[in-house]
Amino acid sequence: MSLDGARKPGAPDGRPDQAIAHANGGSTVQVLQNGASAAPPTYLTHRLRLNPNSDHRPDNYEDLDLEFSPSIFSSLERYLPPNLLQQARDVKVDYMREILRRYYPESERVRLQKHREYRQKIISNYQEKRSITAPSLSSQRLHLELYSMHPTNFFVPSFLKAINENTEQAFRNIMSEPSPGIFTFEMLQPRFCEMLLAEVKNFEKWVHETKFRIMRPNTMNKYGVVLDDFGMETMLEKLMVDFIRPISKVFFPGVGGSNLDTHHGFVLEYGIDRDVDLGFHVDDSEVTLNVCVSRQFSGGELFFRGVRCDKHVNTETHSEEIFDYSHVPGRAVLHCGRHRHGARATTSGKRINLVLWCRSSVFRESRKYQKDFSSWCAECQHEKKERQRLSVAAIKMVF
Known part of the structure; x- marks a missing residue:
């Protein structure tokens, strides 16, 4: 759903991607x-x-x-x-x-460098072996297999089969498209979900014991963790490149789906003692993957309200754009980051979701030169059709 800089419609973009910058700074002459x-x-x-x-x-x-x-x-x-x-x-x-550098002024590059140092400090301390001198303050990674990609252990067979075939028809065979531009499909094995939940809980416990400051996934959520920050960056990169990008190339070519090159991966936690809901917003991504990994909860439905460019992000919703989605453990939701959405209140239990924001530097740069986004913004499409209608009407009046 959202992450580093989830954007409320009409609000400025959130903080730039943490994964995009690798730091060092300075310019060449x-x-x-x-x-x-x-x-x-x-x-x-x-x-x-x-x-x-x-x-x-x-x-x-x-x-x-x-x-x-x-x-x-x-x-x-x-x-x-x-x-x-x-x-x-x-x-x-x-x-x-x-x-x-147009995306990142000097102040942001300094912030990104500090975050990189923070991440390196976390990863260097959250290691596989417990400390002999202070075992209570050093936490062992519970499931080392989570930190590298093991497709047969992570994904259900139907998803792997579709990825291996790598055709639009193969993808459609496992997908539902309950509303235009929103795709759902079985993806994660129950065992993977269990391991991820245990690892996140273990990491949060370690953070509490060591008194490390934990950085939350975005400006809208007070709970949850950034998976890249404690060592899963390589695994999530492969998830984006080898498994999400082939699908996005087919279904989201107009918004950079063919050129996804950076990601931001995190887990969000919702419940009575956590974040309860999430306000109406768009993601700071080109394509968003959202998978529920918990089982015991009620409520928490996603509500979608149409894809919009920056100019039209606050425009009204058309009736055909209204869609609500109820989470199913292990089942993925894939949508354009500019698809306006939010999450209803989780009324009981705890809902935990794995979210991967996938971004395209090429698309973000090319978007600066474009004025017509009718290929993907519903309101741009509406305005274009209206201009065409008026033009035809004017020609008819002449003749």
Whole structure:
């Protein structure tokens, strides 16, 4: 559902993604042939192509110490202007970094660096072995298999079969689409859900005992944990790339589903002594995966109210956009991050959900150049049809 910076309709975007930045900071300076240095060109001259060069093979950036995730640079490279594609890697890095910095002013890059240090401190202390000198203050990871991807242990066979076939029909065979743009399907095995719940409980206990400060998933939730913060980043990255991106490429191509390159993964907790509900909002994601992992609860239904761009996020809901969804343990809900939604009150028990926000740097950059979002925003579609209707009516009046 939501996470780092879940956005209420009409409110500013929340905090930038924690997973997108890898930190180090500082800018490079171009050196001319005569040895003089030149300031890098202003970012106003930097923009991506709307359509990628599908035949181009991007460079690998894993060996560079970059302030942004190396995978983002590889993802963006196909969208560079043609004259840049054959340039040296450092030239392309400078160009793409200038684009990426539009998202993150200096203050945000400092905050992201601090968060990276916080995450590294957590992971270095929350390890597999208990401390001999202070066993009560060092917690053993309960289920090491959660920290790497084990598809046959995580997913139900029907989901794995569809992913292996990797066709639209295979995906539709396991999916329901109860409302346009909302897909539900069986995904997680009960054993995986049990292990995840136990690991989160163990981590929260360790945080309490060690008095570490825990960072919550977003600005709207007071309970829950960021899974990347205690070591699951690699597993969640594979979940996005190998299992969610193939589906998103088919069903969400218009909102960056083909180019998902960063994620934010977390668990949310709802109940009488936790967050009870969640207000109406849109996610800071291109595609959102939401899976219920608990069993004993009542209430907590999701309510959806249509997909909107920033301009139309507060517009009225059309009757055909109204849809409510009741959670089923292990069953996934996949939807566009811009699909307005919220969660009703959990009236008994505790509802716990695994949420993965998947983002596309390419889509976020290209969206800056576009004015017409009628391919995915329902209100843009309505306005476009109305303009066409008026145009036809005006032509008829002339003749």
